[in-house]
Amino acid sequence: MSDAAVITDIPLVRTFPVRPFRHTGAVLLVGPLVLFMVVFYALPVLAMLARSVTEPSLSLANFTRLAHDSVFLHVFGTTLRTAVAVTVGTLLLGYPVALAMSRMRPNAAKLVLVIVLLPFWTSILVRSYAWMVLLGRHGLINEALLAAGVLDTPLRLLNTPIAVHVAMIHIMLPYMILPLSSVLRQIDAALPRAAASLGATQWGVFRQVVLPLSMPGVVAGTLLVFVLSLGFYITPALVGGPRDLMLSQLIAQQVDLLNWSYAACLSATLLAATLLLLALCQMVPGVRGAFRLGVR
Amino acid sequence: MTKRNDFLSRRHLLALGAAGAMTPFAAYRALAQGVPLPEIPPIPETLKGTGELRIAGYGGTGQDAERTAYFQPFEKMSGIKVRDFAGADLNKVKAMVDTGNVEWDVVQLSQGSVKNLMKHGDYFEKIDYELVDTANIDAVYRSEYAIDMLVWSEVMAYRTDAFKGAVPVGWADFWDVKKFPGDRSLDGAGPGNPELEFAVMAAGVAPDKVYPIDIDKAFASYDKIKASVVKWWETGAVPVQMLTDKEVVLTSVWNGRMAALQAAGVPAAISWDQGLLKRDAWAVPKNSPNKANAMKFIAFSTMAVPQARVSSLIPYGSVNSKSAAFVAPKQLALLPSSPDIKSRLVPYDYSWWSEHRDEVVARWNKWILA
Numbered sequence: 101m102s103d104a105a106v107i108t109d110i111p112l113v114r115t116f117p118v119r120p121f122r123h124t125g126a127v128l129l130v131g132p133l134v135l136f137m138v139v140f141y142a143l144p145v146l147a148m149l150a151r152s153v154t155e156p157s158l159s160l161a162n163f164t165r166l167a168h169d170s171v172f173l174h175v176f177g178t179t180l181r182t183a184v185a186v187t188v189g190t191l192l193l194g195y196p197v198a199l200a201m202s203r204m205r206p207n208a209a210k211l212v213l214v215i216v217l218l219p220f221w222t223s224i225l226v227r228s229y230a231w232m233v234l235l236g237r238h239g240l241i242n243e244a245l246l247a248a249g250v251l252d253t254p255l256r257l258l259n260t261p262i263a264v265h266v267a268m269i270h271i272m273l274p275y276m277i278l279p280l281s282s283v284l285r286q287i288d289a290a291l292p293r294a295a296a297s298l299g300a301t302q303w304g305v306f307r308q309v310v311l312p313l314s315m316p317g318v319v320a321g322t323l324l325v326f327v328l329s330l331g332f333y334i335t336p337a338l339v340g341g342p343r344d345l346m347l348s349q350l351i352a353q354q355v356d357l358l359n360w361s362y363a364a365c366l367s368a369t370l371l372a373a374t375l376l377l378l379a380l381c382q383m384v385p386g387v388r389g390a391f392r393l394g395v396r
Numbered sequence: 397m398t399k400r401n402d403f404l405s406r407r408h409l410l411a412l413g414a415a416g417a418m419t420p421f422a423a424y425r426a427l428a429q430g431v432p433l434p435e436i437p438p439i440p441e442t443l444k445g446t447g448e449l450r451i452a453g454y455g456g457t458g459q460d461a462e463r464t465a466y467f468q469p470f471e472k473m474s475g476i477k478v479r480d481f482a483g484a485d486l487n488k489v490k491a492m493v494d495t496g497n498v499e500w501d502v503v504q505l506s507q508g509s510v511k512n513l514m515k516h517g518d519y520f521e522k523i524d525y526e527l528v529d530t531a532n533i534d535a536v537y538r539s540e541y542a543i544d545m546l547v548w549s550e551v552m553a554y555r556t557d558a559f560k561g562a563v564p565v566g567w568a569d570f571w572d573v574k575k576f577p578g579d580r581s582l583d584g585a586g587p588g589n590p591e592l593e594f595a596v597m598a599a600g601v602a603p604d605k606v607y608p609i610d611i612d613k614a615f616a617s618y619d620k621i622k623a624s625v626v627k628w629w630e631t632g633a634v635p636v637q638m639l640t641d642k643e644v645v646l647t648s649v650w651n652g653r654m655a656a657l658q659a660a661g662v663p664a665a666i667s668w669d670q671g672l673l674k675r676d677a678w679a680v681p682k683n684s685p686n687k688a689n690a691m692k693f694i695a696f697s698t699m700a701v702p703q704a705r706v707s708s709l710i711p712y713g714s715v716n717s718k719s720a721a722f723v724a725p726k727q728l729a730l731l732p733s734s735p736d737i738k739s740r741l742v743p744y745d746y747s748w749w750s751e752h753r754d755e756v757v758a759r760w761n762k763w764i765l766a
Binding site for chain 1: 490584586587637638642753761764
């Protein structure tokens with residue numbers, strides 16, 4: 101829904117009184133949430149992160165250990181690789197859907213939206229188990245391929261990186277499609293028409309008008325999917341192979357070993373990597389707009 | 397150390413909240429209905445009291461069974477009000493004691509977890525064995541800060557349709573991919589431990605000589621089976637699913653899951669020999685405000701009849717040697733604590749694991765990623 105666009109078009113909002121009052125109003129509106137986040141999120145997270153440098157003694161020993169830990173480096177690599185693959189996958193699959201939705205009649209678009217959101221209403225656990233059933237050697241996919249004569253022997257799909265990617269892309273797709281379709285639908289329909297009337301081919305219209313205007317959605321979706329994928333735990337554990345260990349699994353394992361400081365150190369690294377990525381994105385020209393999503 | 401509950405590791409339960417119907421066996425999760433439960437004889441005055449008691453378990457069907465078997469009768473017979481919670485967790489106990497905000501009086505853990513945390517400080521109260529029926533509870537089940545109360549087993553399970561009637565017995569057979577061809581799965585190092593015991597027994601170590609485990613020998617043995625293990629699982633639902641889907645022909649599994657699998661008609665069976673006899677235990681967090689009530693409850697729940705009531709409801713065994721007389725013979729045959737089965741199992745050594753877990757897991761991580 102383009103609620104944001106609709107709201108900014110209401111004159112009342114635009115001409116709302118003088119600046120100082122507006123400022124106080126904003127503080128009053130945002131204050132409770134900020135306070136909530138500081139007390140129940142920021143402080144506990146900081147306290148947890150502090151453990152990474154204060155335990156067992158005040159030092160950077162945990163981080164030095166990290167740099168030489170072959171297991172950590174391997175797992176960090178797997179985590180980044182998986183997050184990139186899932187992000188690219190959801191973008192390639194999600195963009196056409198979002199584009200189609202932006203060109204549908206409102207009712208049809210709503211129906212597609214519901215279909216896109218359907219998986220949201222099922223727990224990740226259930227969906228991961230469903231993929232176990234689908235991807236298994238005697239699962240639906242292999243059985244169908246065997247019956248159709250495409251294969252002679254079943255493929256090994258389950259318990260491989262492929263299974264992790266497929267299952268995670270499925271789970272992450274709505275996070276890509278929603279910001280994309282929200283941005284695509286806000287593109288003024290007159291612009292592609294103008295481009296076409298000036299002689300641009302369909303591809304030209306997409307390449308030079310639609311795609312650049314949709315970049316805020318691309319960036320928002322990409323960041324959302326990438327950041328969420330970095331923290332995946334259950335899906336890789338259920339459908340992945342022996343070597344598909346993700347960072348969050350390693351963190352959980354260290355927590356279970358009561359190595360809280362090392363787990364905190366791993367978490368700090370994951371958080372730092374995520375923040376660094378956001379900062380880098382901010383620096384890319386044309387991407388900054390993505391953070392002002394919906395406000396034109 | 398390992399924390400097992402009937403269906404999912406508690407981490408997954410916590411992480412995902414609704415751990416409702418996700419396997420084909422959901423229908424079999426309900427507790428056995430209409431099972432006649434033995435009546436608990438009157439309890440001594442020393443176990444009665446006032447006030448309340450807060451118990452944390454692993455949730456799910458297991459906790460439902462515990463509630464029927466002994467939370468409710470205890471409340472009625474002792475006069476102590478019982479409130480029970482899901483989500484028992486060693487890390488939470490640590491946090492509660494550290495912050496002086498102890499919300500649980502009795503927690504379901506394992507002897508190993510309790511030993512591990514005690515290495516970090518004074519986190520548990522000593523069990524009051526004056527009240528406990530120690531005459532009928534084996535010494536292996538009792539330790540200073542925890543007492544076992546639920547006996548289960550980590551065993552080998554196989555597809556009965558996979559080997560033309562041949563039955564794998566012991567871990568040497570599990571490791572023998574010529575005699576028993578097909579893919580396998582085994583415990584990995586997630587919330588639980590890799591079962592080095594299985595690896596050394598496969599390498600020829602006698603069941604009574606497993607501890608102390610020769611770690612080098614275990615990993616050398618793992619090297620030989622690595623190529624055939626398609627999944628090193630972290631939660632008990634996975635091996636059950638993989639057996640059902642014929643993804644593996646042999647696996648290690650928690651015994652409680654197999655009853656549901658067989659009830660669903662899957663041609664699979666347990667091979668009990670050389671399985672590990674494991675236990676869940678009660679422990680009392682340090683400075684629990686209802687410590688006295690906690691000790692009374694612990695004594696009550698480990699008595700013969702309350703233990704027999706749990707075993708009547710779920711296929712997990714009893715720590716009290718007098719319980720067997722109160723369990724129906726058909727159910728008794730499924731219990732790891734029944735005399736015929738117990739003698740074929742290796743009692744899990746929680747002390748050894750508490751000493752070596754860090755070392756084993758670090759080595760495991762390197763090995764699995766190599």
